[in-house]
Amino acid sequence: MDKKIYLSESEMPAHWYNIIADMPNKPLPPLHPGTKQPVGPEDLAPLFPMELIKQEVSTERYHEIPDQVREIYKLWRPTPLVRATALEKALDTPAKIYFKYEGTSPSGSHKPNTAVAQAYYNKQEGVRKITTETGAGQWGTALSFACQQFGIECDVYMVRISYDQKPYRKMIMKTFGANIFASPSRNTNAGRAILEADPHSNGSLGIAISEAIEMAAQHDDTKYSLGSVLNHVLMHQTIIGQECIKQLEMTGDFPDVIVAPLGGGSNFAGISFPFLRYNFAEGKKIRCVAVEPASCPKLTRGVFKYDFGDTAGYTPLLPMYTLGHNFMPDAIHAGGLRYHGASVLCSQLLKDGLIEAVAAQQLECFEAGLLFSKTEGILPAPEATHAIYQVIEEARRCKREGKSETILFNLCGHGFFDLQAYEDYFAGKLMNHHMSDAQLHTNLAELEALQPA
Numbered sequence: 001m002d003k004k005i006y007l008s009e010s011e012m013p014a015h016w017y018n019i020i021a022d023m024p025n026k027p028l029p030p031l032h033p034g035t036k037q038p039v040g041p042e043d044l045a046p047l048f049p050m051e052l053i054k055q056e057v058s059t060e061r062y063h064e065i066p067d068q069v070r071e072i073y074k075l076w077r078p079t080p081l082v083r084a085t086a087l088e089k090a091l092d093t094p095a096k097i098y099f100k101y102e103g104t105s106p107s108g109s110h111k112p113n114t115a116v117a118q119a120y121y122n123k124q125e126g127v128r129k130i131t132t133e134t135g136a137g138q139w140g141t142a143l144s145f146a147c148q149q150f151g152i153e154c155d156v157y158m159v160r161i162s163y164d165q166k167p168y169r170k171m172i173m174k175t176f177g178a179n180i181f182a183s184p185s186r187n188t189n190a191g192r193a194i195l196e197a198d199p200h201s202n203g204s205l206g207i208a209i210s211e212a213i214e215m216a217a218q219h220d221d222t223k224y225s226l227g228s229v230l231n232h233v234l235m236h237q238t239i240i241g242q243e244c245i246k247q248l249e250m251t252g253d254f255p256d257v258i259v260a261p262l263g264g265g266s267n268f269a270g271i272s273f274p275f276l277r278y279n280f281a282e283g284k285k286i287r288c289v290a291v292e293p294a295s296c297p298k299l300t301r302g303v304f305k306y307d308f309g310d311t312a313g314y315t316p317l318l319p320m321y322t323l324g325h326n327f328m329p330d331a332i333h334a335g336g337l338r339y340h341g342a343s344v345l346c347s348q349l350l351k352d353g354l355i356e357a358v359a360a361q362q363l364e365c366f367e368a369g370l371l372f373s374k375t376e377g378i379l380p381a382p383e384a385t386h387a388i389y390q391v392i393e394e395a396r397r398c399k400r401e402g403k404s405e406t407i408l409f410n411l412c413g414h415g416f417f418d419l420q421a422y423e424d425y426f427a428g429k430l431m432n433h434h435m436s437d438a439q440l441h442t443n444l445a446e447l448e449a450l451q452p453a
């Protein structure tokens, strides 16, 4: 039996999969916050190229991956599928565990899968510059790389506190040619207003989003780009799951359970949506489990309501599981999972009982990540440890029940830029965080005014 299952470059899937074509209940439309009417393409045109707006609302099942995008994907794709034999042995489980390793990409995570596609469509439509926000730096790095490939300028608004605390992420973005601004910055009205009130503001993702959107809206040759949540982003990530389907075919195994961490939902969607098609089309019963941090539990404790995608309230209202756009999660190390809402597609699927969600505590996740590192030799990103935690739970259940199920999970990134998190863990500085009901209710009460009549 092979440890690693590789596809050749010519076997790379030629299409992305659009789950909207197969969903029993289609997602509700995004609404304009002023009129509470569905937003049209013209509302989004200042920010996104038309092809991405079309993809956002498309009901076509498959979208062809452009040749130029496939060529760039070849720098790191197809990514390996690995049988976690050493982890299986350590757990003494009858389950088979496979992981898809997305850490081989230029930024060390799954995010370039959509960054390259987005940069391509912007280039096609003559866009000269793309603006975006980044928190810890994963998305900024991915987009910087993608823009560099197409000769597009890239302005990254990086949350001030990360800008100061994560110098190495900043440095990678620089090597890819991006301009990086600490947010709040003096470039925008939004940034200047914040600095006026508080010259030493740490910034937030919400402020950085506002700055990036403002710059794109004000310049004809500039657009904005988002690294998760939106339908087209999730669709671009389905290359992950489609590769897994081909790779698992080569082993003769088929997943009973698929596990991935969920921040906005893109890597979870990427690995699980192509398999959900087997549930929809062939009546298979694959369980797809999204794992969120207990400190930011929108799926397990949030509500399904219309809410803004950002803190400042610049985006359309999206129907999603949310903790409220003013929710401030604790400073856990899995920065990519600290988002108040879940993508519309994942939210609708959860509401309809077609996927599952669990919440995991930070310390248990780091323990799981260390066991994985000791057995399989890859230090996982703090986000990815959430999936590993749940995989271990499932493998132990299989042992108790005497079942040899096949478990597949997304190792969505490596942790080589998150070593501070591991240092804090070893120093005993990490805590578990719990969100109180009071905290939850305050933020959710603010949502009532946003709901359509």
Ligand SMILES: *Cc1c(COP(=O)(O)O)cnc(C)c1O
Binding pocket: 109, 110, 111, 138, 139, 227, 228, 229, 261, 262, 263, 264, 265, 266, 267, 268, 336, 337, 381, 383, 384, 412, 413, 414
């Ligand atoms: C950004 C990120 C996430 C969370 O985003 P999703 O859209 O939910 O995938 C998870 N893991 C890593 C490594 C990330 O960089």
